Amino acid sequence: MNKLNYEGKIFKTNNYGDVVVTKYVDSSKVHIRFIETGYEATAEINQIKKGNVKDRLVATVRGVGVLGDEPACVNGKHLKEYLLWQAMLKRCYDPEYCSKHPTYNDCCVSENFKYYPYFKSWCFEQIGFKQTGWELDKDILVRGNKVYSEDTCVFIPQEINKLFNRQNKNQTEYPTGVHYDKREGKFHSHLSVSGGRIRLGRFNSVDAAFQAYKQAKEDQIKVVANKWKEQIDERAYKALMSYRVESLIDSNSIAPTTKVIER
Template sequence: METIKDVVKDYTVGKGKYKSTKDQKAYDCWNSMIRRCKLSNTYNYKNWNTYKDIEICDEWMNFQTFAEFYYDNIYSVPTGERVEIDKDILQHDGRKIKIYSPKTCLFVPHSINSALTNNRKLRGEYPIGVSFYCGKYWGECVSVGHEKAKKSFNNPNSAFKFYKRMKEKYIRELAEYYKNWIPEKLYNALMSYEIREDD
């Protein structure tokens, strides 16, 4: 059985100004990324299947390079919530294999990141945002203020269209709320974000 050392042997803190102790937040972000992608299956990480095809670019195998990206791009928001690294928003194009890299990643407030989580494992056979009970297909979406937009339909396609419309509206509302604090490329990505049936 592979050990942690076997799986991550090519990843190194490297020589440079960034240290795992002095730059602990950057290091924890880097280390967590590696563990999700490289160790989740080995250690029964609850979402291991989500990360089984995810790659990390060669340059981020060295912490020095990752830390430079981290400090160039990290920011805080007045809400006080944590800001997380995300590799999906800029790659939201249906590709199965995605990668953590300087070109594909940005930092995102937790509220936005949570809003874009698809919970594929939980929804079963229906399109995203659709469930079936009481003889009806239901489109359901949490909106700003954590209120639920919910409506029943006779077929899953109509329920999905309702969910898609409400979810995209919610994402744009979040973009506007965070507009003055988040990077422009994140704002633009959210404003053009489209929900796909296979998300």
């Protein structure tokens, strides 16, 4: 078949609908356009005939992520930005992952971030992206945030991210940083620091123990924030310096208790 026989001809693909040949290049290559999305590419004629061409504007990652024309791998190795992007989509749209990590229930990704080329470009503009061990965070800039987007995400060192891990994940009756000693009949307050614990004291009430933890935790956050002040995004620094550990009364507990609201 020659140029006249190819241009304008429609072919079916295995998974991406129909494509139309828009321009004949030579006996092995042509330009094509996917009819459904308008995505254009150059393809080999033999692959078109087999239906093996791919529409890179179709959401193929977790059902929502669009790869576009940006490569996910170089020399057989996945790029850092792709791994971040793929992991972000997994946290939000993988049912099995969300069932094991319920804190990600109801989390989602902005339309811009669903498009890999946009996410990649955004990453390269961010402070800390090229630093080893820094992590993508969605909670520091906007408290309680559930949406990954360019307005809510920032890169931070692991040391900062670990500040917001709950200290007693399996404990529900008492707030973070507080436990009850039945033998003494006292409430103990403690702060996690570098994998260890600092005891803050023994108290007669949950609230008193929690207030000791609250003050120590907020002071700890400020110390770490100032340590990284010259390296992290200014928005992250301001958010850390104004961070407050909040509490509420848990009506489902045996007795009124204070509960920490943290990331």
